[in-house]
Amino acid sequence: MQFTSERRLDDGVLEREFVLGEIPGTLWTPAAAPVPLILMAHNNGLPKAEPRLVARARYTAAQGYAVATIDAAGCGDRPRSAHDQQARAELRRAMQAGEPVDGIFESFVGPLVENAVPEWRAALDALLALPGINGPVGYSGWTAVGIRLAALEPRIAAAGFFAGGYVPLAQRAEARQVTVPLRFLLQWDDEGNPRQHALDLFDAFGSREKTLHANLGGHVGTPHFELEDSGRFFDRHLK
């Protein structure tokens, strides 16, 4: 893992870009150390530089966590293959035409998740080797990657998922293997994300301690108090 740039934010959080092989990532750490680690990702491979993720990461780091994110293959700062570009173009076309998109999502997001999880595990190895970062480890955000990661990776101690992305069939089946304390965030009127899918997924998780928070409104309408509550959830399980 090589750091390529760093800057100190107003609240004392250090923001560092890194590369791990061909994987680009960002790490936010507070002034205090050692701190627990939270892995944070957007649903469907949205870029790590996406402003909502960055704001969430900075806020969380200021609460006393190391927060790390990486771009998935073909996403964010990483090169897109002709196949990636074709899949995205087809997805855009189908959405604009109002056609069913589940099949396209399955063929696009399914492999994205399969390929992303080993990269997140490699990043986890490298991050926990850094001074000032210790376990336990939390996961926040991209539901499908989080399901697979929590199912495979015993170092994940608690997870917060956002029910606003496509969850491939393989991860819907893997949900019962997730047994860590879970916080599942749902926007009640999320455009294009069927509510019943999310409720079924919540029901399927194997965790004995799981909480669903549903708020009125569309995909990006999550109230700010949920961000604060997410902090309390991780405080309960990681500190």
Place this chain on the structure above:
Amino acid sequence: MQFTSERRLDDGVLEREFVLGEIPGTLWTPAAAPVPLILMAHNNGLPKAEPRLVARARYTAAQGYAVATIDAAGCGDRPRSAHDQQARAELRRAMQAGEPVDGIFESFVGPLVENAVPEWRAALDALLALPGINGPVGYSGWTAVGIRLAALEPRIAAAGFFAGGYVPLAQRAEARQVTVPLRFLLQWDDEGNPRQHALDLFDAFGSREKTLHANLGGHVGTPHFELEDSGRFFDRHLK
């Protein structure tokens, strides 16, 4: 309103029993004043002296609220008519026999709610006339009474409902008239309380700001952190 007894609890909260006409009630107030008021009731007319309600009320008062509860007619400390006793016996018998109980609940809880709401409004008048208690007013607990009260009573500014009681058909229809900020608490595996009814009810509320919290477990398994979160919900809307 006449106070009939009082005692000071360890945390400085004053616990007073009162009567308002034939309605018995309890009022908990913190040392500081003035404070907002929260009306608190158990689903289905469970007594005001029920230990879980008392613990919740004392905790909430210590957070800086006046908390009041009253017994509904035929419940708690109030005399039971022959009709009340017959209805309760029939309910117990049907539940033990595993028979459907919705019809019995409807005929028992429906009138209970209709009769309770004017009493809660009378109590609200009397409570707001006391020194040290000012608006705004919150409501917490018994869903069916809360729906009707929030629909009829403009002084209710925020409501927290527990989805673990029978909601009469009239109140399911009135739910869309509830427009205050709402916190709806659901136990995912609540025995005898169909989950889909609760989800449909959450969907029906007219409030623009509404949050559903669902936790794994049975009727009495609500995690303690939900009590703390309830406090933060009322702090946002009443303080």
